[in-house]
Amino acid sequence: MSSYAFSITSAGTKISNQAEMTYFNTELGEDVKVLSNYSYVTVASVYSYTISPTDNGDSDPEVTRYVPIGGTASIRNTIENTGNEDDSYVLDVNNLTGDSGDIYTEGTEIKIFIDENGDGLHNYGEKELEKNEDGSYITPTLAPGEFLQLTYAATTPSSVSENDNFLLSLNAQSIGDPELIKKSDAEVIVADGPALNLTVGSDPVCHLR
Incomplete structure (x- = not known):
């Protein structure tokens, strides 16, 4: 997990405010300062997160990967509190639905891994994300401002043809506020021969760890 060097004000923080007015008193011949009573505001809890690449709101996938026949596509996502x-x-x-079929990491499961070096690839030895008691993947607890880089991998079968395509969707739900549901879609396209995928990232070069 990593974090940016900023976050919004913590829930429960008490913020005080006092107004100040200054006027010139002609009888005294001097400036007089008047202060109001203090007012207090307590910061409410706010649950919010982002997934990168962000859902663009239309039917186009946020990510496209090209793989050879029988090749494995690694899809990178970052989730930030x-x-x-x-x-x-x-x-x-x-x-x-609406593509050339289904693809998986192994068997009939698409596995999600922690992208420990942030290169957007599933590398040997990188840990699979933990699962909850329901068998669903769940992230570690992220503090405000922390983010987690992930990848999931899916392999095309040897029976596919060039230009076959496969549509995938990463779905996320907040534990703190289950109504906060987000997604990020990807498309895997089978290419003839080796494939080169370029990724432009917006994460900072330096992380706090």
Whole structure:
């Protein structure tokens, strides 16, 4: 897990405010300062998070990967806690309809891994994300401002043809506020021969760890 060097004000923080007015008193011949009573505001809990790449709101996938026949596509996502409360997130990856079929990491499961070096690839030895008691993937608890880089991998079968495509969707749900549900879609396209995928990231070069 990593964190940016900022976050929003913590829930429960008490903020005080006092107004000040200054006027010139002609009888005294001097400035007089008047202070109001203090007013207090307590910061409420805010659950908020982002997934990168962010859902663009239309039917186009946020990520496209090209793989050879029988090749494995690694899809990178970053989830960040942008609220002011600690939170964790239930994740799953689903095959979508309207494409050339379904693809998986192994068997009939698409596995999610922690992208420990942030290169967007599933590398040997990188840990699979833990699962909850329901068998769904769940992130570690992220403090406000913390983010977690993830990848999931899916392999195309040897029976596919060039230009076959496969649609996948990463879905996330906040534990702190289950109504906060987000997704990020990806498309895997089979290419003839080796494939080169370029990724432009917006994460900072330097992380706090």
